[in-house]
Ligand SMILES: Nc1ncnc2c1ncn2[C@@H]1O[C@H](COP(=O)(O)OP(=O)(O)O)[C@@H](O)[C@H]1O
């Protein structure tokens with residue numbers, strides 16, 4: 187091989203090298219470190235002994251783990267379904283049902299606000315609304331309507347509030363993606379459907395939803411992974427309480443590692459989180475027939 | 488029968504259509520012809536009920552249908568982009584209008600398959616639209632439009648996305664189907680050749696107004712104005728600005744590089760009193776001769792193009808070198824002229840058209 191060809195062949199790799207190094211430093215190495223940590227008993231004494239699957243055995247014996255997995259599955263499932271359904275609803279309403287394009291766009295911008303808020307501000311907002319004292323916004327309302335005692339919202343319905351808050355701020359991403367997909371359906375297709383006698387319901391079911399299959403898959407998969415890994419809002423809102431009523435697996439891992447300084451144990455929990463979301467992602471790919479997406483089109487003559 | 492009566496359509500301050508009236512008889516094939524942006528599609532959308540006219544009435548079989556929804560107008564429509572439903576197979580696309588009419592599953596697929604067979608796409612019924620060529624998509628769109636046996640077929644530039652050779656096949660096919668089914672059809676096109684080839688009648692539009700409505704022959708032989716004259720025919724009619732001189736009984740046209748006596752037998756509109764006219768002569772109505780004749784126009788050959796069946800010859804008018812008035816002539820291939828040769832042109836007085844330069848209206 188001559189030098190010129192070698193040079194030409196090596197260009198792509200040269201361009202990729204900086205990013206490969208960054209990925210290595212900030213992704214591969216921490217991931218490997220986590221795996222290693224999960225196999226040690228690293229804790230506040232900062233002394234790491236290799237204990238093999240010891241941490242994982244401990245997880246299965248942990249009395250908190252079952253309720254936490256239950257909370258996690260409820261949290262992920264309902265957040266996911268509601269986020270996707272809600273962003274679909276928003277996209278179809280603002281992009282298709284509302285015929286005034288400007289009004290639809292304005293409405294979408296309004297729905298973007300929660301997701302542009304810094305997380306901390308967003309939590310403060312919800313904590314104000316569901317403040318357990320009589321001065322809280324929700325309590326003012328229920329007490330105006332005759333309730334004697336203020337409700338301790340986060341204690342009684344913490345998970346529900348967390349899910350709703352997450353759905354409201356999380357729906358805008360899917361909404362934007364779905365809107366863009368709906369917008370890319372040519373105007374003539376709607377006209378043809380009207381001539382053919384299709385009603386809104388049929389247009390949504392037969393034309394819009396099929397066009398959204400891959401965007402829906404994308405949002406579902408990324409949301410699943412994101413929901414399994416996220417704990418920020420819960421941490422700031424309830425710290426997982428009362429007891430472990432709002433503790434998800436990711437939050438539990440965080441608490442083990444950074445509150446109780448059981449780094450090894452926390453790492454093992456986060457490995458479990460990764461494994462579960464990986465399995466679910468694969469399952470979702472199956473469900474959405476991912477192979478079809480990457481199959482080349484069959485255009486002849 | 489379709490009747491448009493005084494239809495106008497405004498989009499904001501642009502007037503897309505102005506006082507358009509049109510009569511279409513049952514079974515007729517009518518072409519809406521005109522340059523891009525003249526309002527053809529708007530007219531079709533109004534017929535389909537996808538747009539509401541700003542004023543005027545649409546009648547189908549004598550009934551006013553201004554407020555009738557597209558689905559209740561009994562129309563089939565083919566869009567320029569075909570507008571196939573991308574996530575449905577060919578057979579589902581064709582059956583879709585029937586499904587909306589609540590036709591039973593078995594029945595509608597049977598009907599869809601019949602139509603597919605008629606359009607020779609029965610071997611493609613399981614494909615998705617993205618797996619079809621342009622010509623195949625066009626057929627599917629036709630099949631979908633015909634599936635519900637509509638009373639009227641509306642076609643919006645159905646062939647503009649096909650290559651030249653396929654275009655000719657498809658337009659013959661459309662005409663054949665239209666005659667076979669006897670379906671009243673309105674086609675939108677900017678291609679005068681296409682319109683002439685398929686239509687019983689042509690309505691020429693410009694700036695949202697119908698310029699002339701008639702048979703292809705009428706439009707070609709008796710254009711009412713300069714626009715129609717120039718738009719119909721390829722290569723287009725030669726257009727020469729000139730002065731109109733009256734000298735006793737003689738009428739003379741005098742322009743840059745030519746003088747032409749209009750034969751006394753040629754009748755002109757008595758209303759015309761002006762002095763500026765435009766002479767129009769079709770390329771095949773001009774004869775080239777190597778010798779001077781009575782009332783002939785001297786010219787110099789600047790281009791000879793072999794078209795196969797005939798020759799396209801471009802000549803500069805006049806004796807001297809510095810004229811810029813040129814015209815195109817179609818002549819038999821056996822005529823031997825070469826570049827730079829001096830020739831003489833004779834115009835068939837009966838076949839020429841004279842237009843008032845100011846109004847563009849024909850005065851012959
Ligand atoms: N939805 C619309 N909004 C504004 N102007 C339009 C719209 N549709 C058409 N027009 C205008 O109306 C005129 C006629 O358009 P159209 O009927 O599409 O022309 P054609 O089909 O002959 O090319 C054009 O000037 C076009 O810009």
Ligand SMILES: [Mg+2]
Nearest residue numbers: 527528529644
């Ligand atoms: Mg058009």
